[in-house]
Amino acid sequence: MSKPILEVKGLKKHFAAKSGWLQPASFVQAVNGINLTVYEGETLSIVGESGCGKSTTGRCLLRLLEPTAGEVWFRGQDLTKLTGKEMRKMRSQLQIVFQDPFATLNPKRTIQSILEEPLIAQQVEKAKRAELIEETIRVVGLNPSHLKRYPHQFSGGQRQRIGIARALMLRPQLIVADEPVSALDVSIQSQILNLLQDLQEQFGMTYIFISHDLGVVEHISDRVAVMYLGEIVELAPKEEIFRNPLHPYTKALISAIPISDPDEKRERILLQGDLPSPANPPKGCRFHPRCHACMDKCRTEEPKETIVNGQMVKCHLYHS
Amino acid sequence: MEGKPPVLSVKGLTTQFIGRKNTSVTVVDGVDLLVRKGETLGIVGESGCGKSVTSLSIMRLLGKNGRVVSGQVEFEGADLLSLEEKEMRKIRGNQLAMIFQEPMTSLNPVLTIGRQIGEVLQLHTPLGWEERKKRTIELIAQVGIPRAQDIFGEYPHRLSGGMRQRVMIAMAMACQPQLLIADEPTTALDVTIQAQMLTLIRDMRAKAGMSVMLITHDLGVVAEMCDRVLVMYAGQVIESADVRTLLRHPKHPYTMGLIRAVPHNARGKKRLYAISGNVPSPGEWPQGCRFAPRCQEAKPICLTQNPPLLKMKDGSECRCWLHETNEAASAAEGREAL
Numbered sequence: 201m202s203k204p205i206l207e208v209k210g211l212k213k214h215f216a217a218k219s220g221w222l223q224p225a226s227f228v229q230a231v232n233g234i235n236l237t238v239y240e241g242e243t244l245s246i247v248g249e250s251g252c253g254k255s256t257t258g259r260c261l262l263r264l265l266e267p268t269a270g271e272v273w274f275r276g277q278d279l280t281k282l283t284g285k286e287m288r289k290m291r292s293q294l295q296i297v298f299q300d301p302f303a304t305l306n307p308k309r310t311i312q313s314i315l316e317e318p319l320i321a322q323q324v325e326k327a328k329r330a331e332l333i334e335e336t337i338r339v340v341g342l343n344p345s346h347l348k349r350y351p352h353q354f355s356g357g358q359r360q361r362i363g364i365a366r367a368l369m370l371r372p373q374l375i376v377a378d379e380p381v382s383a384l385d386v387s388i389q390s391q392i393l394n395l396l397q398d399l400q401e402q403f404g405m406t407y408i409f410i411s412h413d414l415g416v417v418e419h420i421s422d423r424v425a426v427m428y429l430g431e432i433v434e435l436a437p438k439e440e441i442f443r444n445p446l447h448p449y450t451k452a453l454i455s456a457i458p459i460s461d462p463d464e465k466r467e468r469i470l471l472q473g474d475l476p477s478p479a480n481p482p483k484g485c486r487f488h489p490r491c492h493a494c495m496d497k498c499r500t501e502e503p504k505e506t507i508v509n510g511q512m513v514k515c516h517l518y519h520s
Numbered sequence: 521m522e523g524k525p526p527v528l529s530v531k532g533l534t535t536q537f538i539g540r541k542n543t544s545v546t547v548v549d550g551v552d553l554l555v556r557k558g559e560t561l562g563i564v565g566e567s568g569c570g571k572s573v574t575s576l577s578i579m580r581l582l583g584k585n586g587r588v589v590s591g592q593v594e595f596e597g598a599d600l601l602s603l604e605e606k607e608m609r610k611i612r613g614n615q616l617a618m619i620f621q622e623p624m625t626s627l628n629p630v631l632t633i634g635r636q637i638g639e640v641l642q643l644h645t646p647l648g649w650e651e652r653k654k655r656t657i658e659l660i661a662q663v664g665i666p667r668a669q670d671i672f673g674e675y676p677h678r679l680s681g682g683m684r685q686r687v688m689i690a691m692a693m694a695c696q697p698q699l700l701i702a703d704e705p706t707t708a709l710d711v712t713i714q715a716q717m718l719t720l721i722r723d724m725r726a727k728a729g730m731s732v733m734l735i736t737h738d739l740g741v742v743a744e745m746c747d748r749v750l751v752m753y754a755g756q757v758i759e760s761a762d763v764r765t766l767l768r769h770p771k772h773p774y775t776m777g778l779i780r781a782v783p784h785n786a787r788g789k790k791r792l793y794a795i796s797g798n799v800p801s802p803g804e805w806p807q808g809c810r811f812a813p814r815c816q817e818a819k820p821i822c823l824t825q826n827p828p829l830l831k832m833k834d835g836s837e838c839r840c841w842l843h844e845t846n847e848a849a850s851a852a853e854g855r856e857a858l
Contacts, residue, residue, distance in 0.1 A: 385566035419783035458740025518650035
């Protein structure tokens, strides 16, 4: 396997929740101690339901949110220790594509100026900028005549292409794609997924792909991390996650995907209830109140990360 | 399902919206559909294809700037479009109920859950206050919400997305409607909650013997829930078939593309099938077949003339010139005024 590009150790992000006068401060544990290694050139997906902390994780990696604790090692440097100035330099290597192509482009600026912004921030010479912009807009499947237009003149799919072009301007090594296709229609979604794959081949980038859509994840990833309530409960190569899931939550998640074949029946594990609030997570294993294989131990003791046949799983069932 | 009597029959429904300077934009263009007793009809399409507006037209909930220009909507023998608003109100929420996509915005934040479900009963049943409360709590329990007694007095913001959608379903089911229109009922929800919701709707349908019109963009949901499916594109029905035929042997190039574009169907292939171009918005529909500019198999005739909905041998219908010669026995004349 190729060498690691990003290593995350014990990453935590706690948000302060209401802390009134004389009231003990309480925290929402959005991300609670995750460990992750991303290898060069791969696509690692983070999946999970809303509120599981997948987007917060993505943002903490780039320090768009300051992590509460933990280390993020990128090419031999701990990003969490960098000063603002150093981090800003570093961001030319690390970029992000956001979910909502309608909200992430400034409506008052032309595409040209939106795409120029990262170049200005990284002090690229003026003479070089126009050339880079033109090249990049072509790479994402638009043409230079679009540069003078404003975001509202584009459709959702085209806007997402612009968002990708912006992330691509500095030719980063790692892109965090936070739900890049979930706001798009199926026929447009496949265009964007193909584009992302082409770009990865062309520029040799590494992706951290955050999504709730398991179908998309199955298609694009090399490895998949499943998150539940701020923790990674299972991490394995894609094939294993989809064919041989270990964690009861992963099993339920996979079985819940509707299949577009009326005769292909499979056993469905219906989870009871909803995701508990991350402000007050259950004791022991965080999944135990909804788990069908819950044991006494699960209620009191938090499971440790265990490796089973190369699959990382955090569940008492696999402790030997 | 064939022989069952129809519950809802829509013919030639055309809906327009009035824009600035009195310009009008057609959003739904000549839609025919039929929902039989006890069956689930799926309506599939991408954003802007008119699937939601079709359901709002049926419910007569279009708002001020929308109007049905022509067509008939027959529900249980009544022509909904010619009814007085007062009559319509008796049917809406009673025999004909609807669930919306966004459970966050379709509940009133300042009224309790009990009050909002109770309102349906207050409007449509002679029940008194005590009985209404009892029935409401029953309904809340029926849709699988624990602690129904407590939830009765809660406000919507205290509930999660899945719970709110359950409340919406309870509200829709309050008067045991003959037809439930569900407009993207699970789009805003997570997969595990979606699985709960679909199971719930299926159980309710079986228990009450009602018909369902399910609007969605997710072919997986269609495969699990529907008996028959309509595919819409740019305001028109472009294909209609039973669910197996549609998913196994799609006829229209758009339907084929849609099915092939689903990542799960790529089965390990590196590249996904993509339909080029964008979905045209209402008012920008091309001349001729509306899919022609994005279609790989477009012929000269496709660019000039919009094909009629053709009847196929296997009972399905397809709006495509490619099928005119090989399969179509008789063009469904009269249904389609070109």
